[in-house]
Amino acid sequence: MAENTPRTEIGALGEFGLIRLLTNSIKLNQESSIKGVGDDAAVVNHQGKNTVITTDMLAEGIHFDLMYTPLKHLGYKAIVVNLSDIYAMNATPTQVTVSLAISSRYSVEALEELYEGINLACKKYGVDLVGGDTTSSLSGLVISITALGVADTEDLVYRNGAKPGDAICVSGDLGSAYLGLQILEREKRIFLEHPEVQPELEDQPYLIGRQLKPEARKDIIELLKEQGIKPTSMIDISDGLSSEILHICTQSGVGAKIYEDQVPISEDAYNLAIKFNIDPITCALNGGEDYELLFTVRQEDVAKLSNEWDISVIGRITEKSDSVTLTTKGGNVHPISAQGWDPLIKAGILG
Amino acid sequence: MAENTPRTEIGALGEFGLIRLLTNSIKLNQESSIKGVGDDAAVVNHQGKNTVITTDMLAEGIHFDLMYTPLKHLGYKAIVVNLSDIYAMNATPTQVTVSLAISSRYSVEALEELYEGINLACKKYGVDLVGGDTTSSLSGLVISITALGVADTEDLVYRNGAKPGDAICVSGDLGSAYLGLQILEREKRIFLEHPEVQPELEDQPYLIGRQLKPEARKDIIELLKEQGIKPTSMIDISDGLSSEILHICTQSGVGAKIYEDQVPISEDAYNLAIKFNIDPITCALNGGEDYELLFTVRQEDVAKLSNEWDISVIGRITEKSDSVTLTTKGGNVHPISAQGWDPLIKAGILG
Numbered sequence: 290m291a292e293n294t295p296r297t298e299i300g301a302l303g304e305f306g307l308i309r310l311l312t313n314s315i316k317l318n319q320e321s322s323i324k325g326v327g328d329d330a331a332v333v334n335h336q337g338k339n340t341v342i343t344t345d346m347l348a349e350g351i352h353f354d355l356m357y358t359p360l361k362h363l364g365y366k367a368i369v370v371n372l373s374d375i376y377a378m379n380a381t382p383t384q385v386t387v388s389l390a391i392s393s394r395y396s397v398e399a400l401e402e403l404y405e406g407i408n409l410a411c412k413k414y415g416v417d418l419v420g421g422d423t424t425s426s427l428s429g430l431v432i433s434i435t436a437l438g439v440a441d442t443e444d445l446v447y448r449n450g451a452k453p454g455d456a457i458c459v460s461g462d463l464g465s466a467y468l469g470l471q472i473l474e475r476e477k478r479i480f481l482e483h484p485e486v487q488p489e490l491e492d493q494p495y496l497i498g499r500q501l502k503p504e505a506r507k508d509i510i511e512l513l514k515e516q517g518i519k520p521t522s523m524i525d526i527s528d529g530l531s532s533e534i535l536h537i538c539t540q541s542g543v544g545a546k547i548y549e550d551q552v553p554i555s556e557d558a559y560n561l562a563i564k565f566n567i568d569p570i571t572c573a574l575n576g577g578e579d580y581e582l583l584f585t586v587r588q589e590d591v592a593k594l595s596n597e598w599d600i601s602v603i604g605r606i607t608e609k610s611d612s613v614t615l616t617t618k619g620g621n622v623h624p625i626s627a628q629g630w631d632p633l634i635k636a637g638i639l640g
Numbered sequence: 641m642a643e644n645t646p647r648t649e650i651g652a653l654g655e656f657g658l659i660r661l662l663t664n665s666i667k668l669n670q671e672s673s674i675k676g677v678g679d680d681a682a683v684v685n686h687q688g689k690n691t692v693i694t695t696d697m698l699a700e701g702i703h704f705d706l707m708y709t710p711l712k713h714l715g716y717k718a719i720v721v722n723l724s725d726i727y728a729m730n731a732t733p734t735q736v737t738v739s740l741a742i743s744s745r746y747s748v749e750a751l752e753e754l755y756e757g758i759n760l761a762c763k764k765y766g767v768d769l770v771g772g773d774t775t776s777s778l779s780g781l782v783i784s785i786t787a788l789g790v791a792d793t794e795d796l797v798y799r800n801g802a803k804p805g806d807a808i809c810v811s812g813d814l815g816s817a818y819l820g821l822q823i824l825e826r827e828k829r830i831f832l833e834h835p836e837v838q839p840e841l842e843d844q845p846y847l848i849g850r851q852l853k854p855e856a857r858k859d860i861i862e863l864l865k866e867q868g869i870k871p872t873s874m875i876d877i878s879d880g881l882s883s884e885i886l887h888i889c890t891q892s893g894v895g896a897k898i899y900e901d902q903v904p905i906s907e908d909a910y911n912l913a914i915k916f917n918i919d920p921i922t923c924a925l926n927g928g929e930d931y932e933l934l935f936t937v938r939q940e941d942v943a944k945l946s947n948e949w950d951i952s953v954i955g956r957i958t959e960k961s962d963s964v965t966l967t968t969k970g971g972n973v974h975p976i977s978a979q980g981w982d983p984l985i986k987a988g989i990l991g
Contacts, residue, residue, distance in 0.1 A: 305978075323690060323793075324796075324798065327799075327891070328729065328798050328799050328800075328891075329694060329725040329726075329728035329729055329799070329874075329875060329876060330692045330693055330694035330725050330726055330728070330729045330731070330787075330789070331692070331693045331694070332690050332691070332692050332693075332729070332791075332796060333690065333691045333692075333693060334688075334689070334690045334691065334793075335686075335691065336688060337685075337687060337688040338685070339674060339683050339684065339685045340683070340684045340685065340686065340691050340788075341681045341682070341683050341684075342681055342682045342683075342684060342735070342737060342770065342771060342786070342788065343680060343681035343682070343771060344737045344739050344771060344772060344773055344784070344786055345739075345773050346739040346740075346741055346773045346775050346782075346784060347775075348741045348775055348776060348777045348778070348782070349778070350777075350778040351741075351775060351776045351777065351778065352775070374680040374681050375680075375681055377680035377681070378679065378680050378681045378683070380681070384693070386693060386695045386786060388695050388696070388697040388784050389697075390697055390699045390702075390782055419693065420693060420694065420695060421695060422695055422696050422697045422784075424697050424698075424699055424702060424703070425699065425702045426699045426701075426702065426780070426782065427699070427700070427701040427702065427779070427780060428778070428779050428780070429777070429778060429779070431697075431699070431741055431777065431782045431784075433695070433697060433739050433773075433782075433784035435693070435695055435737060435786040436681075437691075437693065438681070440683075442674075442685075445675075445683060447675065447679050448678075448679050448680070449679075523680075524680060525680060540678070540679075627656075
């Protein structure tokens with residue numbers, strides 16, 4: 290934020306004044322939103338369909354660093370990561386609740402900026418903000434979001450339905466968000482050591498954008514529906530491909546074979562990984578935060594996806610006894626183990 | 641906790657190991673719980689009825705002090721305060737999600753203790769734990785809980801339905817939780833100054849219990865249903881009677897007259913308030929955390945409640961022009977203003 294942004298202390302508004310300010314522009318658009326903010330609870334009616342619920346917590350210093358994360362982007366991302374989980378169930382997100390724990394460091398303007406991003410994401414994905422809680426923390430900002438969605442029973446896709454022979458597909462490209470984070474972390478280190486040096490962010494807008502302002506793959510869910518494809522299993526990629534394929538295989542009781550040369554990596558990500566001396570496939574496998582969809586489809590559905598440039602077939606599901614492996618470009622076969630991005634590692638709680 | 645409790649570092653389990661440990665004993669009992677922990681999202685089906693959603697965040701140092709709050713009680717209370725909001729809609733709670741941000745100070749055993757309380761409350765109130773998120777914080781513990789409930793449209797009670805002439809009712813007694821907190825805070829100060837002095841908690845089990853282990857008034861909701869009474873408005877008392885009656889009056893566009901001599905205050909609370917040099921009615925009006933239900937009923941329903949010893953009629957709803965007042969025992973009339981317990985005040989964010 291600019292140094293000359295006006296600063297209004299939250300105390301000038303009071304708790305209810307603050308809540309009013311942040312929520313008074315909220316309009317309910319979903320037919321299923323019966324009652325929104327302002328009572329003991331919100332009310333939703335999904336008309337006999339299933340309600341899908343997910344929740345995610347983001348903590349300052351663990352999931353985001355305010356030195357390089359604009360609050361508006363943070364608000365946007367906090368919503369998107371939850372919607373991504375709803376889409377990963379092959380469901381349609383309908384409502385969110387937003388809870389914040391804030392320290393006295395935050396001004397009313399800062400919270401308005403955060404809510405600007407929250408409202409923008411809600412608008413873009415057509416979901417209603419129906420409730421939440423605003424409280425204090427002794428240090429830092431914690432954001433907890435719960436998203437609700439709706440789905441017919443026959444449309445729901447779980448992690449446990451993959452069958453041997455199914456094709457393993459992934460949307461978009463992987464590893465970019467991780468490399469975007471590496472750029473931001475590098476610039477932060479340079480800034481802390483040499484505050485007079487201008488940051489060099491402009492040359493990597495794609496990678497930085499993937500880190501700071503990810504999108505949930507609503508379009509992929511719509512595309513699969515149009516094509517008449519119901520995935521046999523699905524998960525969103527928040528912790529990295531390795532971790533997610535292992536979740537699918539464990540829960541489905543199957544193995545998997547992934548081919549390195551089929552894993553989609555953007556040119557920007559590939560080049561920067563090489564420059565940073567990291568193997569590009571490592572960024573894709575373990576980087577995390579791509580919020581792409583990883584899903585399996587029956588072999589007969591693969592042909593329907595052949596013209597979809599934004600979906601890659603990266604391998605196939607095998608028998609359980611085959612375990613989960615990566616076949617490298619050189620033809621070597623390595624077991625895949627979960628080394629995804631882990632917030633508990635980040636905080637030093639895990640080794 | 642006892643000094644000799646074994647300590648297992650969370651790192652010894654890993655994130656998924658920790659989640660497994662904390663959730664592997666969970667059984668789903670609600671027919672509406674289609675899918676619980678273990679996928680991108682949980683699935684609930686309320687069969688065409690309304691889903692009621694509420695969320696609450698509790699932060700260490702703001703909402704609880706681990707010096708005198710056993711983790712098991714904290715887990716129990718965290719669930720109860722959310723269920724209380726669902727009951728305040730005249731709905732039945734069915735599911736909860738639990739998100740935790742934890743610092744490295746917490747051992748696996750500490751989290752198990754917290755979950756013991758969470759599971760106990762879920763069992764007592766018959767709700768299913770269907771999801772959540774476990775992540776790190778750089779300092780302290782933050783608990784964010786979202787509760788879902790179910791209700792037919794015709795049963796829902798909002799804050800905005802009170803009409804002039806309605807009787808104002810409250811369950812249980814008020815101010816005890818606040819006085820329980822004062823005892824605990826006093827003992828903490830004494831302990832910090834004179835660690836050799838034994839705490840004097842034993843003589844006030846009722847007040848301390850009201851602070852550390854509140855219950856949600858499921859029984860009152862059931863009783864009202866049995867009596868065929870649908871309140872015209874309802875809210876749960878988390879911030880204090882003043883704050884809550886003002887919410888009802890503002891949202892209903894009415895005034896209210898409350899009589900001091902009708903406000904239920906326990907003998908223990910009354911005596912301790914006098915001893916602490918606080919006016920007992922102040923504890924009831926502004927103390928908060930009682931988690932009793934404040935509701936209004938039509939005049940013709942009042943007679944049905946005359947034998948209910950645990951419900952007090954404390955006043956009546958008046959025209960909007962009359963504002964919201966307290967008539968003291970001496971016959972003076974004072975306007976009621978919201979000075980309830982405010983987590984933003986507690987953290988020094990509000991003056």
